[in-house]
Amino acid sequence: MIKFISWFYPLFISIIVVVISIRFDFSYTVENFDKVLDGTITFSSIVVGFLGALLGILVSIKDSAIVKSIFDSKEKHTLKRYFNETFIMGFLVVILSCAMHVLRVYPSITTKVIFYIWLGLTCWFIPSTHRIVNILMSVFFKTNSKDKNERPESNKVIEVNKRQSMKERLKK
Template sequence: MRIIERTYPYIISIILGFIIYIFRLEINDIKNFKEILSAIVTFSAIIIAFLSTMVSIFISLTNSEVMKNINEAGGNGLLTSYIAETVIGGLFLVVFSIILFIFLDYKGNFSNLLVVIYISLFSFVIFSSYRILKISLKILTNVLNESSSDKTENKAVKPKINEAP
């Protein structure tokens, strides 16, 4: 199961890129490509900022039981790599989008290859973002459950002191 979790963003990206390559989709075939490029740059920036914020939240949760369990199970390296892969993929997507602005009117031999790379990068960022978001939500849910169980335990442990009148 973990192998699927690790590889599905790559596999889906490669499959989508292959499909685009087979159908010979080129830059000039995509309507409003300039607006799409701008929107994807904005989307990537939002994802990168969100992940950066999430890292700071994870750092603040290092003393929680959930994070201790993740560390003991060796999941901290995996969690870090998932975040890094998504951020790096997002940065590559932004840079490649900027490069594609140069080729907006390009109709040469490499137009299909540029679209294949772009769709593959975009799908990778989407699916790796989904993966880390899903994991982050599980961690957050566990931390919140841990926090609410601590409050319940604290209420049950505190004895009431009866004072004599």
């Protein structure tokens, strides 16, 4: 049950927000909506870039015990799903925000439908971003007693000469 909730709570939140917005007739005609769109584009772009960087970090520490245990478990598919969901939502939010910039000056039923789709995707994107960032930060900052003083296999340099030459290169 908890896994079901963790998979779908971003969608549930977005549905609730859209239903409330429709009920109270909230739409794109609100004053300064263009600034909301600008902020949404900026926020979504930063988050997608940040997630790309976190994914790069995850790959670079793939030899650590914690990351190995994730990739060896069935949760690997859940992590992949969360990443894909957040990336796709982020790109869709940016694309629809750009479309809303153009469409907001043409009041029509189509524009209103696109607005509610945009609102739903935006409200889906935010909790899904929180979920994946929370999971990744837990992975990055979690240490266990076995892993505290141990470097990942790909980061070990045993030869003294090679280690010294690396230190010298880094000083420059």
